[in-house]
Amino acid sequence: MPRSAPTFRLRRLTPNRPPFQPFPAARPPISRNARSRPPLQPVTLTAPPEPAPPEAAAAPRDPCAFEALYRAHYRHVYAITLRMTCDPSRAEDVAQEVFVRVWQKLPGFRGESALSTWIHTVAVRTTLEHLRSESRREARVMTTDEPDRYAAEARRAMPETAVDLERAIAALPPGARNVLLMHDVNGYRYHEIADMLGVSLGTVKSQLNRARRLMMEALER
Numbered sequence: 001m002p003r004s005a006p007t008f009r010l011r012r013l014t015p016n017r018p019p020f021q022p023f024p025a026a027r028p029p030i031s032r033n034a035r036s037r038p039p040l041q042p043v044t045l046t047a048p049p050e051p052a053p054p055e056a057a058a059a060p061r062d063p064c065a066f067e068a069l070y071r072a073h074y075r076h077v078y079a080i081t082l083r084m085t086c087d088p089s090r091a092e093d094v095a096q097e098v099f100v101r102v103w104q105k106l107p108g109f110r111g112e113s114a115l116s117t118w119i120h121t122v123a124v125r126t127t128l129e130h131l132r133s134e135s136r137r138e139a140r141v142m143t144t145d146e147p148d149r150y151a152a153e154a155r156r157a158m159p160e161t162a163v164d165l166e167r168a169i170a171a172l173p174p175g176a177r178n179v180l181l182m183h184d185v186n187g188y189r190y191h192e193i194a195d196m197l198g199v200s201l202g203t204v205k206s207q208l209n210r211a212r213r214l215m216m217e218a219l220e221r
Contacts, residue, residue: 056217066106072098077123079158083181084127086170088153094130098123124186128196131174168218172211179204180211 077098082091101122106117109118156165178197182188183204188196193204 014147066103069102069115073119074099075157076116077119077145080120080123081127082150082154082157083166083169084124084131084178086150086177088150090130094127095123098126102125110211120186124182124188125196128178131178164219168215171218172214176207176211176214179207180215183214184212 021190022164038163049070078091078095081094081098082088085091090134098119102119105122109115148167150170151163151167153162154170158166169180172180179193181188182193182196190201194201
């Protein structure tokens with residue numbers, strides 16, 4: 001049985017965050033009756049998130065409406081953070097941070113893209129910032145058993161995905177993995193990836209080619 005997901009919680013907030021009214025300090029912007037994260041449903045590599053209920057988009061700063069938005073988009077956001085971090089614990093933490101930022105930035109959402117697309121971008125950028133921050137603190141190297149641990153969690157969270165594929169993704173070098181996910185899974189263009197990662201177009205193309213080659217080699221074993 002898949003474990004229940006944690007309730008959305010607001011933490012590690014920036015000093016410039018807006019006041020949360022009517023919430024007391026350190027309370028999340030969802031109803032007090034929410035005790036668990038929404039159950040994880042199947043998510044494939046390219047499956048888009050289901051749209052949030054109309055009331056969630058219409059009144060995003062209302063606690064009940066934001067809870068509906070959270071439940072509608074959590075599983076897809078978690079899939080993004082899980083694949084990019086390859087660590088279930090970190091993925092859950094980053095997913096929570098994503099929704100903190102969504103809450104903070106919603107007043108500035110102008111509807112120039114679909115709400116799901118905007119949340120997806122917030123998730124990718126937040127995860128990239130987390131990975132950059134972590135790389136500055138320590139040089140983390142994935143050990144032999146970590147791809148298997150990640151693949152097991154990916155299978156639990158995304159039952160329709162292939163374990164061998166997820167294991168091969170987890171075994172990629174972080175830079176190559178992120179470029180592969182951003183281009184082949186999330187559909188970003190070369191120049192968008194270069195801008196988000198702060199690298200040249202040549203580096204993006206080189207990393208993508210490397211990731212694809214390593215993926216093929218892993219899947220052919």
